[in-house]
Amino acid sequence: MVPTLAGRIQTRLFLLATVGAIITLLIVPVLPGSSGALGDRYVTGFLVLAAVAVLGVAWELVYHFLMQFRWEKDWPTLFGLLTLVPEGLLLYFLLRSGAVDVIDPVPSAAFWTHFTVVWVGVWLVANGPMRVPFIRWRFRGGRVL
Amino acid sequence: MAPPHVPASAGDLTPELLGTSEWSDQLVAAAGIPMYDIPFLTVGGGMGSFVTLDYLRIYGVPASQMRVVSNIDTPWQTYEFLTRCSQIPRSERIRSDSASRPDNIWGFPSYALQETWTDKTPAYLWQLLTEPLLNDYWTPRAGTVFQSLEREAKRIDYWDMLVKGQVRMVRRRAGGGYFTVVTPPEGSAPTKRIIFRSRFVHIAIGYPGLKFLPDLQEFRTKHGDYQHVVNAYEPHEQVYEFLKTRPGTVVIRGGGIVASRVLQRLFDDREKFRLQTQIVHIFRTFVTGSHGPHVWARRKGGDGWAYQGFNYPKSVWGGQLKAQMRRLEGAERAAKYKEMGGTNTPYRRRWQEQMRAGRSGGYYHPVQGTVDRVERGSDGRLVSYVRSSDGIVREPVADYIIDCTGLEADIAEHRIYDDLLRHGGAYRNPVGRLEVERHFEVKGTASGDGVLYASGSATLGGYFPGVDTFLGLQIAAQEIADDLARRGFVRRMGPFRSTSQWFKWAFNSPV
Incomplete structure (x- = not known):
């Protein structure tokens, strides 16, 4: 899928809310290094997911701007995977610094495991299976609506 | 298909038919040409007809409701001839994206996944992951494409829908719909011509020459x-x-x-x-070297060549360029085509x-x-x-x-287009080819509740640029199928039917 700006944002929100939420549901109980009541851990897990979504809208604006320098106005598959590094680092430092105080401190191992698995899951779905139920999605720049 | 209304006389075009732009049922009957009713007819029988039929079959139209008139036996025959002449035998790779699969409307699994599996070569996945940055674009073997097409053609009963013959013209019918005049192979029909009467006609006859x-x-x-x-x-x-x-x-x-x-x-x-x-x-x-008017519109090049992965910038098939072009008219559209064009x-x-x-x-x-x-x-x-x-x-x-x-060649060199321009109400777009709507209806040709569609190279210059490509033909087919759904010919396909149909594709079971 070659995205438009609206398509990028919609795809991100949609996939985080579906694939991301399912993965979070499954993975939170087994995240390394986390302790405390499972309910609290779920709250934290979903808040992290929400933070990826909210910050992601800003990130998509940056990606869209950078994409303009590409003749084909495309976004190679590898970019979609590697952008997990800057996005993960930014969120990690924001959480560490306490800038997002609604989210309780998350152990590094738990954060990175959760973040990476969600990211790769969303990326994999966006690169193929998404087209199975949504046949118009790839022709509409990734717009779901 | 209803039995033909067989008249008594000669069965060839008459001067009266040739000179009349809109035909009545009586006029056709008087000429003595056998007439068959079929709701949807596609003319061409190449890749464009095939992907359109594939979409409609998957959307739920029975094979008995559709026919394809063609002078070739398989949808890939002309394509294979041209690729072979231009030095791409079945074992070589064509210039097409991994997810552009004319045999699979979802583009999943892509050709790269399929060839990874059949060739047991994980290196293809690495190339797919790193294209076009560290590697060339991964592209499928011509043979992979033809084999998959054959499988899908069997699955959708393509050959049950095929009628051999040469289409001479498509004329509007008084009261709605169209007449398609076909010259069947010699000896296969009692008359020189036969006629299909249809509500919907789709023309995909490829390059005029x-x-x-x-x-x-x-x-x-x-x-x-x-x-x-x-x-x-x-x-x-x-x-x-x-x-x-x-x-x-x-x-x-x-x-x-x-x-x-x-x-x-x-x-x-x-x-x-x-x-x-x-x-x-x-x-x-x-x-x-790099060329283009400004930093946001610069294509790479060198040693004589302009470099681009596929025949259009990638975003014409779904990204920014597709969205932009869809909004442009007239001179602005022509200018945009010029900006991204060039060999x-x-x-x-x-x-x-x-x-x-x-x-x-x-x-x-x-x-x-x-x-x-x-x-x-x-x-x-x-x-x-x-x-x-x-x-x-x-x-x-x-x-x-x-x-x-x-x-x-110019589209008017093909007599079906020429006839459409003279008698059918069709006209040219800003780059000189057939002007079509966003849903690929040929503008100016509506006939009552009937619609005439066209896809492929003849429609270059429209609201969607990548028309003469695998994925472009599928985009056109999807627009056409959705338009037919709006007109009540078939139900629009939603996520559930799409998913269940995908499983049928995967298990190679009938639609």
């Missing part, structure tokens, strides 16, 4: 020589065979994918058979190596120039008079000239 560079056409006509001056889309194996028997020189004209392919064949043969072939490559536009070829590492070796070895000579004329020299060889923009005139002498420009 090849056009030669004017100087080459002049030479061919003057000398009656169709052996030494050839178009790359014609069979021209004699060129490569000759070069195996003695050293020779070939002039190549054009800077697109076909020129790249022909060059590769010449380089490969040179290496494989230790030949002495000399190659003079004439570019009318010689690209020396180009992919940057492939193997080709770059071969050309580098050719330049340093002194057997590959790329030059800029326009050719004033081609003449036969005293020794019978071909002399091109090439004028470069810096004023230098070169006169390379060659044994063969291969025209790789792939110029397309």
Whole structure:
């Protein structure tokens, strides 16, 4: 899928809310290094997911701007995977610094495991299976609506 | 399909029919041409017809409601002929994205996943992951495409829908719909023509024809020589065979994918058979580097070529360019086409190596120039008079000239289009081809509750640019299927049907 700006944002929100939420549901109980009541851990897990979504809208604006320098106005598959590094680092430092105080401190191992698995899951779905139920999605720049 | 209304008399077109733009049922009956009713008819029988039928079958239209009229036996026949002539046999890779699968409307699993599985080669996945940054684009083998098409054609009962014949014209019907006049193969029908009466007609007859560079056409006509001056889309194996028997020189004209392919064949043969072939490559536009009006619209290039992965920038099939073009009309649209247009070829590492070796070895000579004329020299060889923009005139002498420009003839050279322009209400778009709606209805041709659609190369210049590509044909087919759903011919396919149909595709069970 070659995205438009609206398509990028919609795809991100949609996939985080579906694939991301399912993965979070499954993975939170087994995240390394986390302790405390499972309910609290779920709250934290979903808040992290929400933070990826909210910050992601800003990130998509940056990606869209950078994409303009590409003749084909495309976004190679590898970019979609590697952008997990800057996005993960930014969120990690924001959480560490306490800038997002609604989210309780998350152990590094738990954060990175959760973040990476969600990211790769969303990326994999966006690169193929998404087209199975949504046949118009790839022709509409990734717009779901 | 309803039984034909068989009349008594001759069964050929009458002057009255030819001269009337809108036909009544009585007029047709009076001519004595057998008439068949079919709700949806597609004309062409190539890739465009196939993907449209594939979509509609998957959306839920029974095979009994649709027919395809064609003079070829399989949807990939013409495509395979052209790719083979232009040096892509089944074992070679075409220039098409991994997820552009005309046999699979979802594009999943992509060809790369399929070939990874069948060839047991995980390296394809690495290439897919790193394209186009660290690797060339992964592209499928022509053979993979044809085999998958055959599987899908069987699955959707393609051959039950096929009617062999040559379509002569499509005319509007008084009261709605269309008449499609078909000349069936000799001896297969009692009359010279048969007619299909349909509410919906789809035209996908491909390229109206090849056009030669004017100087080459002049030479061919003057000398009656169709052996030494050839178009790359014609069979021209004699060129490569000759070069195996003695050293020779070939002039190549054009800077697109076909020129790249022909060059590769010449380089490969040179290496494989230790030949002495000399190659003079004439570019009318010689690209020396990145080019474009501003930093946000600059394409890479060099050594004569403009480089681009596929025949359009990738975002025409779903990204920004597709969204932009959809909103443009008239001159603005033509300007956008011009901005992203121009002949180009992919940057492939193997080709770059071969050309580098050719330049340093002194057997590959790329030059800029326009050719004033081609003449036969005293020794019978071909002399091109090439004028470069810096004023230098070169006169390379060659044994063969291969025209790789792939110029397309005007749409009016095909008589179905010509008839549509004269009688059907169709008109031209800003780049001179058929003007179609965003849903690929040919503008100006509506007939009552009937609709005439077109897809493929004839519709280039419309709201969607990538029309003459696998994915472009599918985009058109999806627009057409959704439009037919709006008109009540079939139900629009939602996520549930799409998913269940995908499983049917995966298990190769009937739709």
